[in-house]
Amino acid sequence: MECFTIRMLEESARGACPKCGDPAAGPNGLALFADDDDEPICRACGKKMAPSMVALLDLARTAERVGKSYRHLLTPPMELLLDLASAAENYSRSAPKLRAT
Ligand SMILES: [Zn+2]
Known part of the structure; x- marks a missing residue:
């Protein structure tokens, strides 16, 4: 079972969602992360997985x-x-x- 955390992003996200590869551009602030990734996951993947x-x-x-x-x-x-x-x-x-x- 995969674990997720909510972390504070100091800078805006510019990479891709590590789960689906879609661009994950977003403002700085709170974001959802899978424990094994350093990039935030997109909302669509988050809604499916957590x-x-x-x-x-x-x-x-x-x-x-x-x-x-x-x-x-x-x-x-x-x-x-x-x-x-x-x-x-x-x-x-x-x-x-x-x-x-
Ligand atoms: Zn995604």
């Missing part, structure tokens, strides 16, 4: 965007709160279920 990690990445990016853009406001705009709630719901639906011991 959908819960893509959902977690979406949640982290949404929270980062809301936090950076509206930290000076007491309450962010409703549209962004709904984006955050939607990303959290997507993650909770895709997250692996914990087994009771």
Whole structure:
């Protein structure tokens, strides 16, 4: 079973996705990596191979965007709160279920 991690990219991605070879151009910031590769994998491959990690990445990016853009406001705009709630719901639906011991 392959393992995936979310890492911070200091520079924009310019290489190719190591799984499918498609150009993986993207902004710097959080990205999904397979443990055995140094280049980030594309969203399409991530959704096939690690959908819960893509959902977690979406949640982290949404929270980062809301936090950076509206930290000076007491309450962010409703549209962004709904984006955050939607990303959290997507993650909770895709997250692996914990087994009771
Ligand atoms: Zn790919």
